[in-house]
Amino acid sequence: MPAIKTIKGIGHRAINAVWRIGMATRFFLLTLRYSGTGFRRFHLIIKELFSTGVMSLIIIVVAGLFVGMVLGLQGYETLKRYGSESALGVMVALGLVRELGPVVAALLFASRAGSAMTAEIGLMKATEQISAMEMMAVNPIARIVAPRFWAGVISMPLLAALFSAVGVFGGYFVGVVQIGVDEGSFWSQMQAAVDFREDIMNGVIKSLVFGTVVTVIALFEGFDAPPTAEGVSGATTRTVVTSSLAILMLDFILTAMMFGGS
Amino acid sequence: MSSSALVEIRDLNFSYDKRPVLQGINMTFPKGKLIAIMGLSGCGKTTLLRHIGGALKPTKGTISFDGQMMHELDQDELYAMRRKMGMLFQFGALFTDMSVYDNVAFQMREHTDLPEEIIRDMVMMKLHAVGLRGTHNLMPSELSGGMARRVALARTVALDPMLIMYDEPFAGLDPISLTVVGDLIRRLNDALGATSIVVTHDIQESLKIVDYVYFMANGVIVAEGAPDEIRASEKDFVRQFVHGEMDGPVPFHYPGGSYRQDLSLRA
Numbered sequence: 001m002p003a004i005k006t007i008k009g010i011g012h013r014a015i016n017a018v019w020r021i022g023m024a025t026r027f028f029l030l031t032l033r034y035s036g037t038g039f040r041r042f043h044l045i046i047k048e049l050f051s052t053g054v055m056s057l058i059i060i061v062v063a064g065l066f067v068g069m070v071l072g073l074q075g076y077e078t079l080k081r082y083g084s085e086s087a088l089g090v091m092v093a094l095g096l097v098r099e100l101g102p103v104v105a106a107l108l109f110a111s112r113a114g115s116a117m118t119a120e121i122g123l124m125k126a127t128e129q130i131s132a133m134e135m136m137a138v139n140p141i142a143r144i145v146a147p148r149f150w151a152g153v154i155s156m157p158l159l160a161a162l163f164s165a166v167g168v169f170g171g172y173f174v175g176v177v178q179i180g181v182d183e184g185s186f187w188s189q190m191q192a193a194v195d196f197r198e199d200i201m202n203g204v205i206k207s208l209v210f211g212t213v214v215t216v217i218a219l220f221e222g223f224d225a226p227p228t229a230e231g232v233s234g235a236t237t238r239t240v241v242t243s244s245l246a247i248l249m250l251d252f253i254l255t256a257m258m259f260g261g262s
Numbered sequence: 263m264s265s266s267a268l269v270e271i272r273d274l275n276f277s278y279d280k281r282p283v284l285q286g287i288n289m290t291f292p293k294g295k296l297i298a299i300m301g302l303s304g305c306g307k308t309t310l311l312r313h314i315g316g317a318l319k320p321t322k323g324t325i326s327f328d329g330q331m332m333h334e335l336d337q338d339e340l341y342a343m344r345r346k347m348g349m350l351f352q353f354g355a356l357f358t359d360m361s362v363y364d365n366v367a368f369q370m371r372e373h374t375d376l377p378e379e380i381i382r383d384m385v386m387m388k389l390h391a392v393g394l395r396g397t398h399n400l401m402p403s404e405l406s407g408g409m410a411r412r413v414a415l416a417r418t419v420a421l422d423p424m425l426i427m428y429d430e431p432f433a434g435l436d437p438i439s440l441t442v443v444g445d446l447i448r449r450l451n452d453a454l455g456a457t458s459i460v461v462t463h464d465i466q467e468s469l470k471i472v473d474y475v476y477f478m479a480n481g482v483i484v485a486e487g488a489p490d491e492i493r494a495s496e497k498d499f500v501r502q503f504v505h506g507e508m509d510g511p512v513p514f515h516y517p518g519g520s521y522r523q524d525l526s527l528r529a
Binding site: 123124127128129131132133134135136137138139143 | 315317341342344345347348349351352353355356357358368369372373
């Protein structure tokens with residue numbers, strides 16, 4: 001019967017989803033357990049910081065600049081209606097530091113660095129490099145996964161901070177240089193309204209959470225990918241889709257916890 | 263257990279998703295010998311190697327290596343045993359983000375505290391043994407298939423293992439590379455005093471270099487013997503395999519329904 005078949009299919013997917021969440025959690029705990037090896041050989045983390053963090057700089061800077069410029073334009077148009085153009089700096093800065101910096105930088109990080117991590121590890125698995133490492137009595141979680149995980153966790157807040165900083169400059173360029181908002185009020189109101197603990201630290205916490213989640217998803221998907229071309233491409237797609245949804249969902253939860261009641 | 267056996271497999275059974283892959287396998291690999299496991303693709307040869315390496319646990323039976331039951335070890339004990347082994351994968355499995363030099367030095371850096379000068383000398387000696395000392399600065403993507411296999415061989419023997427396992431070492435090689443790799447397998451086994459297990463279906467090259475052969479089909483051993491005995495064997499499966507005959511116990515046609523029916527012909 002088609003109805004039974006549909007229910008069976010839904011049940012199968014639900015069980016599979018729960019199973020994967022469990023496996024990913026176990027994978028995360030194993031990564032933490034074997035992180036000591038990575039820290040003892042910090043050069044492995046430095047190498048991964050280059051490929052995940054430094055190689056993401058261009059996309060982060062360019063995207064941050066344009067997002068800030070759009071925010072400057074839209075913010076000006078809205079604030080002008082209430083005669084509050086001087087608050088443009090506050091709006092741009094809070095929008096970036098609290099929300100757009102961590103979220104958009106994490107989305108970009110997932111699509112650039114996350115997908116690259118998944119594809120790299122998936123291909124290592126497909127070409128038996130991970131099996132070879134295990135046969136050489138070298139734990140792949142300690143040698144391959146842990147350095148990449150910490151590189152992701154370290155680089156994500158830095159990239160988000162850079163995104164926000166460049167975005168503020170983009171907003172300044174459009175608002176002050178192009179439109180003519182008063183430069184003094186742009187900076188002074190921003191300085192007065194943006195709180196270090198409430199705004200900046202909460203943004204940093206968000207980007208740390210996003211960095212952890214995106215990196216774990218990317219590494220798990222690579223490690224779990226079927227060792228075929230189709231398997232690696234599917235895992236790469238899943239990394240981007242799952243990470244993006246997780247970022248947006250977690251952003252709501254974190255925002256509610258941080259700013260919901262105030 | 264015989265004191266001269268490095269690896270002993272007794273009544274090994276393994277099933278995957280209730281499908282039997284290995285059934286009642288008994289094998290002995292004496293120290294210092296080079297032994298081939300042959301059979302068609304999918305007959306369970308690689309699965310057997312993975313059992314010896316401790317990557318799979320048997321459904322029933324035992325696998326001992328150097329006096330230890332491989333399937334009973336925890337991860338730390340298993341890794342300790344694997345330091346005594348080396349495995350050459352089908353296409354080398356070189357680490358693509360490392361140079362030839364770093365690939366060969368990998369285990370030395372991971373498992374020893376040797377200074378870099380000594381590691382350098384050891385790497386050069388291993389690469390010299392496989393005739394590729396001049397490639398130490400190259401990346402794996404710059405090597406031919408045969409060269410990659412030889413670099414992988416140098417990496418496999420980097421820490422002078424007691425047991426060397428080869429998974430299809432001749433697959434996809436040109437005739438010259440095939441002879442070179444075959445010769446290297448024999449010479450390295452003798453020079454290191456190691457025991458080697460070669461999983462292959464390249465009958466002609468293998469029979470030139472090995473001491474003993476096990477033939478597998480459908481997860482069981484169907485024949486065994488020294489190379490001369492194999493060449494002279496009258497068993498149908500062995501004869502078909504050795505002489506590459508199209509039909510025999512291994513049929514040309516994959517089982518299917520009626521041919522007439524598939525062509526929609528009336529009886």
